Amino acid sequence: MKCSIEGCPGEYEERRIVHTVRHQGQVIVIDGVPAEVCSVCGDVLLKPETVRRIEALLRIASRPARTVPLYKYV
Numbered sequence: 001m002k003c004s005i006e007g008c009p010g011e012y013e014e015r016r017i018v019h020t021v022r023h024q025g026q027v028i029v030i031d032g033v034p035a036e037v038c039s040v041c042g043d044v045l046l047k048p049e050t051v052r053r054i055e056a057l058l059r060i061a062s063r064p065a066r067t068v069p070l071y072k073y074v
């Protein structure tokens with residue numbers, strides 16, 4: 001599929017990404033999220049079903065599979 005960013009000649013390709021969301025004031029990182037990523041500009045598209053799955057995951061999220069250090073840009 002062609003990239004939706006104006007003037008970008010890239011195409012989306014299926015990739016697994018690290019997706020970051022803010023949930024109830026907390027930063028949540030989900031690894032291995034399937035997404036369409038533009039090979040040129042890096043624009044990311046999530047399918048509606050993927051977004052729904054992430055929301056469901058956040059609702060039932062009890063213990064993360066792993067924890068990572070979070071750094072803040074200062």
Ligand SMILES: [Zn+2]
Nearest residue numbers: 003008038041
């Ligand atoms: Zn693009």
